[in-house]
Amino acid sequence: MKILGIDPGLRHTGWGVINTVSNKLEYLDDGTINTITNTYDGDRLLFIFQKLEKIVKRFQPAIIGIERTFVGEGNLSSLKLGMSRGICLLVAAKAEIQIKELAPKLIKKSVTGSGNADKYQVNSMIKKLLGITPVNNDSADALAIAITANNYKDLNNNDNNNNSNNNLNKAIKRALLNQR
Numbered sequence: 525m526k527i528l529g530i531d532p533g534l535r536h537t538g539w540g541v542i543n544t545v546s547n548k549l550e551y552l553d554d555g556t557i558n559t560i561t562n563t564y565d566g567d568r569l570l571f572i573f574q575k576l577e578k579i580v581k582r583f584q585p586a587i588i589g590i591e592r593t594f595v596g597e598g599n600l601s602s603l604k605l606g607m608s609r610g611i612c613l614l615v616a617a618k619a620e621i622q623i624k625e626l627a628p629k630l631i632k633k634s635v636t637g638s639g640n641a642d643k644y645q646v647n648s649m650i651k652k653l654l655g656i657t658p659v660n661n662d663s664a665d666a667l668a669i670a671i672t673a674n675n676y677k678d679l680n681n682n683d684n685n686n687n688s689n690n691n692l693n694k695a696i697k698r699a700l701l702n703q704r
Contacts (some may be wrong), residue, residue, distance in 0.1 A: 529665075531665040534569070539579055548566055555663055573615060577619075587624065587673050587674075590613065643661045
């Protein structure tokens with residue numbers, strides 16, 4: 525089963541794809557979608573959308589794992605993260621791919637054993653688990669998200685959240701069909 529992990533961001537969106545064969549993790553690819561910072565946010569979001577669509581078409585994952593939003597200190601940065609995250613959810617919904625939203629601490633704990641691990645620790649464990657050196661910390665985080673989505677693929681995010689995601693996916697699909 526192929527799983528795409530996405531670490532959303534308006535400047536850098538990390539992505540990583542793994543495959544599971546007989547409960548063994550297999551690395552497929554990783555990278556980062558980098559946008560130009562002095563460009564209109566709408567153009568940046570469209571760029572992320574287009575690149576993610578190509579990645580989804582190329583790998584055809586069964587599951588897309590994405591980090592849940594956490595509200596940081598900066599309202600503007602949280603808003604921009606949310607916009608990027610929305611694009612990632614839109615790509616998954618349009619492709620009718622199951623979405624696994626995962627808490628940041630769960631991702632870190634799943635990969636390193638500690639929910640408070642730093643980026644260096646996550647990157648180091650990705651190297652050990654997959655036998656590769658990730659492109660950068662953003663793609664290492666995305667690979668960690670994919671691994672965690674695999675580890676928790678049989679668990680619902682929670683019934684309310686899952687129903688909410690299904691309803692959101694259906695609403696997005698209806699809206700997209702009305703655009704054509």
